[in-house]
Amino acid sequence: MTETVLDFNHVSKKFGRFQALDSVSFQIKRGDIYGLIGENGAGKTTIMKLITKISPLRTGSISLFGESTSNYQQALKRTGAMIESPAAFNSLTVIQNLKVIAKQNGIQSKTAIDDTIEFVGLSKKRKTKAKHLSLGQKQRLGLAFAILPHPDFLILDEPINGLDPSGIIEIRKLLYKLNHEQQTTILISSHILTELYQVSTKFGFIHHGKFIKEVTKEELDKEKESGILLDVDDVAKASEVLDSSNVKPFSIQNDHSIFVKDNHLNTGNLSQLLIMNGVALNGMTKQEGSLEQYYTQLMKKTDEGEK
Numbered sequence: 001m002t003e004t005v006l007d008f009n010h011v012s013k014k015f016g017r018f019q020a021l022d023s024v025s026f027q028i029k030r031g032d033i034y035g036l037i038g039e040n041g042a043g044k045t046t047i048m049k050l051i052t053k054i055s056p057l058r059t060g061s062i063s064l065f066g067e068s069t070s071n072y073q074q075a076l077k078r079t080g081a082m083i084e085s086p087a088a089f090n091s092l093t094v095i096q097n098l099k100v101i102a103k104q105n106g107i108q109s110k111t112a113i114d115d116t117i118e119f120v121g122l123s124k125k126r127k128t129k130a131k132h133l134s135l136g137q138k139q140r141l142g143l144a145f146a147i148l149p150h151p152d153f154l155i156l157d158e159p160i161n162g163l164d165p166s167g168i169i170e171i172r173k174l175l176y177k178l179n180h181e182q183q184t185t186i187l188i189s190s191h192i193l194t195e196l197y198q199v200s201t202k203f204g205f206i207h208h209g210k211f212i213k214e215v216t217k218e219e220l221d222k223e224k225e226s227g228i229l230l231d232v233d234d235v236a237k238a239s240e241v242l243d244s245s246n247v248k249p250f251s252i253q254n255d256h257s258i259f260v261k262d263n264h265l266n267t268g269n270l271s272q273l274l275i276m277n278g279v280a281l282n283g284m285t286k287q288e289g290s291l292e293q294y295y296t297q298l299m300k301k302t303d304e305g306e307k
């Protein structure tokens with residue numbers, strides 16, 4: 001059986017009266033690249049801070065590599081994390097910063113530092129002070145801090161924030177390499193869902209502090225829907241026409257758009273049908289099923305269920 005790296009079990013967290021997490025449970029298995037998805041303020045960083053003990057746990061239980069939070073020291077040594085803005089010593093250079101981290105972790109080998117700098121693409125900036133690094137370069141330095149001790153479990157909060165397109169591709173390759181060559185298990189959050197889709201093997205959705213759903217990439221690929229997104233003036237009228245013409249299934253996305261799932265009609269047939277029935281059609285887009293669309297649908301269903 002695959003080892004459970006993280007067992008997050010009915011964890012709740014309050015800040016004052018505010019319920020940031022509400023009985024959240026999920027597990028991460030060895031070898032997973034687990035994408036955590038949720039809106040701003042959903043609770044992703046709070047989860048990561050609880051795992052790494054930056055934030056104290058009061059309700060629920062967390063175990064890491066089989067050790068419970070109360071006695072976690074070995075498990076934390078096997079875990080690397082980059083949570084929120086990477087905290088570097090600004091007046092130290094890249095290499096000096098990494099020497100500090102190496103010392104903290106009892107790493108003697110100089111090549112480990114050089115390899116890490118090269119791995120994250122900062123070779124040309126090794127003698128640059130942290131305060132003079134660009135946002136993307138600081139992200140890379142934060143990543144270097146997290147991976148220097150060769151963790152078995154890596155926690156990354158928005159690691160591609162501020163990276164340029166080539167930087168994003170490099171980080172994707174790097175995570176793939178860590179996961180495939182060093183069997184590093186990864187928990188990662190990002191608002192860039194196209195990217196998260198490419199790297200992750202499993203997805204957990206969190207909404208207003210509640211864990212909503214978990215899917216593997218294979219399940220997501222089966223479930224995500226492709227179809228045509230219609231932009232119309234009158235959603236009620238358009239849905240009546242679709243309904244009476246048996247164009248199903250479709251779903252109303254908001255007050256001007258309707259998503260029609262793949263069916264026998266193509267865009268030409270569909271626009272003809274709507275226009276002939278007096279629906280003002282402002283646009284239509286063919287959509288391939290995506291994580292973004294899956295997420296939007298899931299949140300819509302969840303909000304409707306909560307009403």
Ligand SMILES: Nc1ncnc2c1ncn2[C@@H]1O[C@H](COP(=O)(O)OP(=O)(O)OP(=O)(O)O)[C@@H](O)[C@H]1O
Pocket residue numbers: 015018020038039040041042043044045046047
């Ligand atoms: N120390 C704190 N004191 C009070 N409220 C807090 C604290 N830390 C987090 N929160 C609140 O808890 C909620 C969850 O925050 P969290 O940082 O986990 O969200 P997130 O999902 O990581 O969001 P984002 O995508 O914006 O980073 C937010 O409403 C936030 O304001």
